[in-house]
Amino acid sequence: MLKALRFAAAIALLSGASFPAFSAESSHDMAGMPDMQGMSMPAKAAPAATVYHTEGVVKKLTADTVSIAHHPVAGLGWPAMTMTFSLPKDGSVPALSVGEKISFTFAQHEQGYQLVSATPLN
Numbered sequence: 001m002l003k004a005l006r007f008a009a010a011i012a013l014l015s016g017a018s019f020p021a022f023s024a025e026s027s028h029d030m031a032g033m034p035d036m037q038g039m040s041m042p043a044k045a046a047p048a049a050t051v052y053h054t055e056g057v058v059k060k061l062t063a064d065t066v067s068i069a070h071h072p073v074a075g076l077g078w079p080a081m082t083m084t085f086s087l088p089k090d091g092s093v094p095a096l097s098v099g100e101k102i103s104f105t106f107a108q109h110e111q112g113y114q115l116v117s118a119t120p121l122n
């Protein structure tokens with residue numbers, strides 16, 4: 001009887017020694033996954049970027065950026081906000097003006113988000 005108890009205790013110690021390290025590592029991986037798909041960490045080997053569509057008002061322009069007060073973006077879970085997008089260097093987006101209402105598309109690009117297209121709304 002006493003011998004059987006010692007045996008059971010030894011098994012418990014052995015499994016107790018190997019399990020915590022394993023489960024700590026796997027739960028770390030699980031926790032890391034959602035972060036990788038968040039806004040701040042562009043996936044390194046991403047295929048063609050997803051293009052999102054919304055509408056907004058041009059608030060500010062610089063040579064290579066445009067700040068837009070935009071409507072919510074369901075595909076990204078974004079609320080309405082004002083944010084800055086970079087402009088493609090190839091001139092594929094027409095000239096915009098402050099105060100203009102636009103329908104536009106954008107995609108994740110290097111450090112942030114870049115306009116893909118913009119159409120004035122009347």
Ligand SMILES: [Cu+2]
Pocket residue numbers: 070078081082083
């Ligand atoms: Cu935004």
